[in-house]
Amino acid sequence: MNRRLSISLYDVLFYGIDVLFYGIVVWIILASFSSSWAGQVITNEDRAWAKSVLAGEKGLGAPGASNTLAVLSFRNTTGKQELDPLQKGLALMLITDLSQVESIQVVERVKLQALVDEMELGKSGLVDMDQAPRIGKLLGAQHLIGGDLQNGQTHAMQIKALFLDVPTAEILKQKIAEGDLAGLFDLEKELVSDILTFLMVELTPEEEKRIQRPLTTSIKAAMAFFQGIAASDSGDYRKAARFYKQALKTDPGISRARESLLELQDLGLVPRAKSSDSFLRSIKDQTSLTDQLTPEDVIKRAERAGVRSSGNGPGQTNPVEFPPVEFP
Numbered sequence: 001m002n003r004r005l006s007i008s009l010y011d012v013l014f015y016g017i018d019v020l021f022y023g024i025v026v027w028i029i030l031a032s033f034s035s036s037w038a039g040q041v042i043t044n045e046d047r048a049w050a051k052s053v054l055a056g057e058k059g060l061g062a063p064g065a066s067n068t069l070a071v072l073s074f075r076n077t078t079g080k081q082e083l084d085p086l087q088k089g090l091a092l093m094l095i096t097d098l099s100q101v102e103s104i105q106v107v108e109r110v111k112l113q114a115l116v117d118e119m120e121l122g123k124s125g126l127v128d129m130d131q132a133p134r135i136g137k138l139l140g141a142q143h144l145i146g147g148d149l150q151n152g153q154t155h156a157m158q159i160k161a162l163f164l165d166v167p168t169a170e171i172l173k174q175k176i177a178e179g180d181l182a183g184l185f186d187l188e189k190e191l192v193s194d195i196l197t198f199l200m201v202e203l204t205p206e207e208e209k210r211i212q213r214p215l216t217t218s219i220k221a222a223m224a225f226f227q228g229i230a231a232s233d234s235g236d237y238r239k240a241a242r243f244y245k246q247a248l249k250t251d252p253g254i255s256r257a258r259e260s261l262l263e264l265q266d267l268g269l270v271p272r273a274k275s276s277d278s279f280l281r282s283i284k285d286q287t288s289l290t291d292q293l294t295p296e297d298v299i300k301r302a303e304r305a306g307v308r309s310s311g312n313g314p315g316q317t318n319p320v321e322f323p324p325v326e327f328p
Contacts, residue, residue: 039110040232040260041267046114053138054118060137067199070107070139071095072127072146074159083149083157083181088233089226090159090188093215094145096256097192100210103201107139113233115139129162129171136166145195152178161191163198173198184222185214221251228260237269 053060071094073087092109099106115138121127127135129146136144144164152158155178163173175194177187192211196203203211216222228243241264247257265272 039263040229041237041263041269042110042114042117042233046110047118049111050114050118053115057138065105066142067103068105068107068141069098069143069145070112070136070141071098071109072112072132072135072144074147074149074161075128076149078149078151078157080151085223085226085230086149086184088229089222090149090184092226092229093185093188094192094195096215097188097211098195101196101201101203101207104199107141112139117233129164132164133166133169136164141166143199154178156180159187159191161194163195181219184219185217215256216247216251216254218251218254221247221254221257224250225254225257225260228257232260232264237264240264241270 071091073091076083076087095106095109098104112135115135116127119135121131127146132144132146136142142165144166145161146164147159147161150158150160157180158176158178161175161177162171163175164170165172175191177190179187189212216225224243224247228240228247231237231240231243241261244257244261244264247254248261261270264270
């Protein structure tokens with residue numbers, strides 16, 4: 001009887017260690033991807049952090065590590081309202097791609113937005129470059145990227161990107177990329193390449209592969225997704241959900257929109273309709289593991305102390321509306 005008992009305990013111990021080992025391996029794999037997409041809802045925790053940073057501004061020391069980088073929203077100075085979604089959209093794409101590089105620490109977009117909201121920098125929530133050094137210092141960033149969307153000389157659009165050294169407030173580099181809206185994804189990859197070259201970063205083959213992966217191949221889907229981000233930042237989560245669904249209807253492979261919609265549902269900010277759940281499950285297998293929000297991210301953000309209720313709020317933009325899409 002004792003022998004049978006000892007064997008049973010041994011088996012339990014052996015298989016328990018085996019399960020624990022594989023559990024740790026899976027957790028490490030999932031955690032390694034969490035930094036590139038930690039969520040897009042600005043929570044009360046993010047706002048509390050912004051308040052504390054501003055309250056302690058006088059006591060702030062030198063910026064963080066030399067590889068710390070923040071990306072501001074780009075200002076649309078073209079006079080073309082239809083390009084407004086690119087203000088946050090271009091910054092989001094740059095943050096997503098640069099976050100794939102292990103040697104660079106990229107400030108979370110929601111942290112930056114929470115800080116901008118707390119500073120009450122106008123209705124648009126956009127930052128002028130003369131305010132950029134202060135923003136960078138508050139974020140603990142060594143470098144800051146921002147700029148303007150301008151009318152092009154030979155094309156419809158010109159992206160003027162400025163690379164700022166936060167401690168000296170000096171603009172170290174200016175990059176101008178020009179093209180049409182249809183070439184947006186190529187223009188963004190061009191900017192990423194230029195930033196990495198300036199930072200003298202050598203990519204691994206895997207990092208290169210992840211960076212070259214496009215957000216989507218549909219401009220219409222991308223613009224709807226960007227409008228969803230702007231609506232979420234302003235606290236209008238139902239409108240954000242409609243835009244995310246529009247993006248997914250146009251391109252079921254735009255996994256970032258799916259993750260953002262799931263985040264709103266997981267945080268209880270929008271209803272979880274059965275038809276929507278069915279649609280999201282149907283496209284889940286079309287995206288890779290690296291494009292999915294980890295369970296740890298969902299739990300962490302769900303535990304944060306509340307989020308802004310639906311409605312108008314700081315940082316709200318005036319995006320161009322797409323017709324709402326309801327899933328069957």
